[in-house]
Amino acid sequence: MFPIGYRTIKTALGAALAVFLAQQLNLDFYASAGIITILCISVTKKDSLKASWERVVACLAGMLYAGVLFELFGYEPWVLALLILLFIPSMVKIDAKKGIVTSAVIMLHIYTFGMITPAVVLNELLLIAIGISVALVMNLYMPSVEHNLLEDQVRIEETFASVWKEYARFIREQETDWDGKELAEAPVFIEDGKTKALQSIENHVFRYDDYFYRYFHMREKQLEVLERTLPFVSTLDRSVWQGERIAAYMDRLGKGVHPGNTSKEMLQELADVKEELQQSELPQTREEFEVRSALYYILHEMEQYLNIKRRFKPDDERTETANQEKQTRRQRRKEKLAARQQR
Known part of the structure; x- marks a missing residue:
């Protein structure tokens, strides 16, 4: 029987809870809330807080980048490539590297929607809030060493x-x-x-x-x-x-x-x-x-x-x-x- 660590258990419970909450709110791409939670589960409390902050900053910046570029040049694959080329160096510059993957999920959602509206923005904000909040709650428990x-x-x-x-x-x-x-x-x-x-x-x-x-x-x-x-x-x-x-x-x-x-x-x-x-x-x-x-x-x-x-x-x-x-x-x-x- 293979061992299951406390972090694995927290990740599993957190992902399930995040998806459940997103489903209850009838959010589009509700499974992404679970992905965000998985990405935010960390080894220590301080790392969890820092990583969560980086992901919030990166996701908000990603939505802004996506909204501007897609609306200016259209929802095309080459625009998506341009978006990523500009976005990743920007996040590295402001020391928000841990949020790159999470924000990429959000930007792909906007690309899939094919438009940027208040409803789309609210949907993505709620996914971010649920995913990160659930991860923070799960990371409140850290076994004493x-x-x-x-x-x-x-x-x-x-x-x-x-x-x-x-x-x-x-x-x-x-x-x-x-x-x-x-x-x-x-x-x-x-x-x-x-x-x-x-x-x-x-x-x-x-x-x-x-x-x-x-x-x-x-x-x-x-x-x-x-x-x-x-x-x-x-x-x-x-x-x-x-x-x-x-x-x-x-x-x-x-x-x-x-x-x-x-x-x-x-x-x-x-x-x-x-x-x-x-x-x-x-x-x-x-x-x-x-x-x-x-x-x-x-x-x-x-x-x-x-x-x-x-x-x-x-x-x-x-x-x-x-x-x-x-x-x-x-x-x-x-x-x-x-x-x-x-x-």
């Missing part, structure tokens, strides 16, 4: 936490069976979240809410830091006590990945780690110097990672919601794992 955004948020945070955990494990053991899939998956998760966040912004007509978009953008910048850090972590081929200290800090960094802003405390702890490293004995060999240099670079990148988060201003209410969502997801995973072990 906030729950999906919270899930994406939790998924990205779990991915980041896993990366820090694997970095720490490698620093301790100098070998790991980690395949790095989290670093490959994270960009996909972030891009998906940004797409949904933009859709959410477009569905808020009377308020601007870009929290999730800013959040995913922040994580995207942090991911760049994680990717830059990987080569230096992988070059550590010997264990030193400073590495153990940094690994322990990475563990804490991974556990602290959440929407809240705890970067101030983590930056203070990072400063303590850097001070400890500076006060330790100087490297005695080239190998020790290379290890120490790599550790300093890793500390620098972790500081950049935290500064990116520090500049992000989260919404307290959403932060609390996301934390609750994370705890719920983790609890469910624990329950599933326990059930599998019992089997």
Whole structure:
């Protein structure tokens, strides 16, 4: 069984309703009301309003163009071609491109009538009004994607936490069976979240809410830091006590990945780690110097990672919601794992 999305359902209901209303008013070309509705169904509320306005402007302009040209030169195919040649560039010029197809339907109606009269104009105006109005009503319902955004948020945070955990494990053991899939998956998760966040912004007509978009953008910048850090972590081929200290800090960094802003405390702890490293004995060999240099670079990148988060201003209410969502997801995973072990 093939899936049917909410937009398909809205389009079907809207087209049927528009045709029904046009039939009840005994309008000529009543089926065109359904066509106009189909063309006006959009993905977001803002896009729906903008597209509807463009279609109103284009349709009114199309009626004016058609009335003038057909009455001057006659209702002939070559006049229709001239009409389209003049009309399309005009709509592109005034940024009403989305209304070109809709207005073409109206202009063809006038061509079919073979005359322009008040009754013809009223008929076309009613078709436009019914088609666009029904589409706007249908577009009032847009399913909320906030729950999906919270899930994406939790998924990205779990991915980041896993990366820090694997970095720490490698620093301790100098070998790991980690395949790095989290670093490959994270960009996909972030891009998906940004797409949904933009859709959410477009569905808020009377308020601007870009929290999730800013959040995913922040994580995207942090991911760049994680990717830059990987080569230096992988070059550590010997264990030193400073590495153990940094690994322990990475563990804490991974556990602290959440929407809240705890970067101030983590930056203070990072400063303590850097001070400890500076006060330790100087490297005695080239190998020790290379290890120490790599550790300093890793500390620098972790500081950049935290500064990116520090500049992000989260919404307290959403932060609390996301934390609750994370705890719920983790609890469910624990329950599933326990059930599998019992089997």
